[in-house]
Amino acid sequence: MKQIFYRILALLVGLWIPACSSAPEKPELEEQRIFRITHADSAGRMVSEIWTAPKLESLGTREISSEYFDQAMHTSDSRFSAISFSKLVKEFALKGGEDAVLLNCFDDYQGILSLDDVYRYDLRLATKIKLMSQNYKPDWLNPLLILVPDGKRPPFQERFMTANIRELKFVRLNDYYAPLRKIAGNSPEAQEGLEIFKNNCLFCHSLKGRGGNKGVRLIKAYDLSNGAEKKKFLADFKKTHHKDNPDKQDVEQFVTDENLDRIMELLSKAGR
Numbered sequence: 001m002k003q004i005f006y007r008i009l010a011l012l013v014g015l016w017i018p019a020c021s022s023a024p025e026k027p028e029l030e031e032q033r034i035f036r037i038t039h040a041d042s043a044g045r046m047v048s049e050i051w052t053a054p055k056l057e058s059l060g061t062r063e064i065s066s067e068y069f070d071q072a073m074h075t076s077d078s079r080f081s082a083i084s085f086s087k088l089v090k091e092f093a094l095k096g097g098e099d100a101v102l103l104n105c106f107d108d109y110q111g112i113l114s115l116d117d118v119y120r121y122d123l124r125l126a127t128k129i130k131l132m133s134q135n136y137k138p139d140w141l142n143p144l145l146i147l148v149p150d151g152k153r154p155p156f157q158e159r160f161m162t163a164n165i166r167e168l169k170f171v172r173l174n175d176y177y178a179p180l181r182k183i184a185g186n187s188p189e190a191q192e193g194l195e196i197f198k199n200n201c202l203f204c205h206s207l208k209g210r211g212g213n214k215g216v217r218l219i220k221a222y223d224l225s226n227g228a229e230k231k232k233f234l235a236d237f238k239k240t241h242h243k244d245n246p247d248k249q250d251v252e253q254f255v256t257d258e259n260l261d262r263i264m265e266l267l268s269k270a271g272r
């Protein structure tokens with residue numbers, strides 16, 4: 001009986017407070033979003049936990065800038081509230097040899113980062129993004145966002161720019177890349193192409209069931225054993241991914257023409 005009384009009291013108080021306070025603040029979109037963290041439990045079963053921005057922020061946020069982000073996005077003075085990614089990782093007992101985090105995003109982007117990179121570059125997860133007002137913000141630029149903090153210098157790759165994350169999932173890198181390993185065969189050019197593709201393209205252009213589907217499946221769209229199709233691939237790439245493209249997907253900055261040749265070498269093998 002006592003319990004019921006307290007529950008009703010709690011309910012009344014709960015209803016009462018918003019009515020008394022003047023103009024209750026609407027929570028920001030970021031705060032309403034829920035994120036999933038998927039990991040193996042002690043019995044080895046995969047479980048998904050629900051996390052919100054305030055729960056993540058309870059690990060301790062810092063206001064930071066990121067030259068790496070500003071360089072890649074052609075912005076300046078962007079500011080972020082961010083938590084330490086390695087601190088978040090330590091919340092989970094990873095006993096199944098998990099050595100990477102898969103980043104599934106709201107827009108069908110699929111990123112992946114090794115835990116080595118998370119520690120080595122002290123990567124952060126931004127829960128709030130503040131661009132200077134004159135900068136136009138593309139649709140996909142929402143938390144959670146991977147951030148390279150100032151002072152750290154990972155290679156300049158699409159990999160370290162994952163945004164719009166809805167799920168963090170602990171996986172083994174070897175398992176994740178297994179379906180891709182055979183494609184390159186023993187061609188050194190194709191093997192190089194595979195590394196470049198994994199670091200810059202797979203996130204949006206899936207291959208052998210891995211990666212995101214924000215862009216088309218390239219081996220379906222092009223027959224790269226054919227010289228004319230190679231030319232078209234290059235022209236289409238430059239058209240879609242150049243610096244000033246409307247969706248701010250400047251992928252061109254991360255790859256050279258030689259890199260693109262290697263990628264086409266890989267994709268021509270994968271398409272066979």
Ligand code: HEC
Nearest residue numbers: 158200201203204214215216221233236237240249251255
């Ligand atoms: C952030 C996501 C993203 C990344 C990363 C990305 N792409 Fe794309 N790509 C797209 C989208 C979206 C399109 C638009 C057309 C479509 O649906 O494929 C596109 C289009 C293309 C096209 C033209 C396809 C067409 O049908 O017109 C090519 C070629 C291409 N990408 C190659 C690449 C290569 C090579 C890489 C890596 C070096 C890469 N992309 C990285 C998202 C991405």
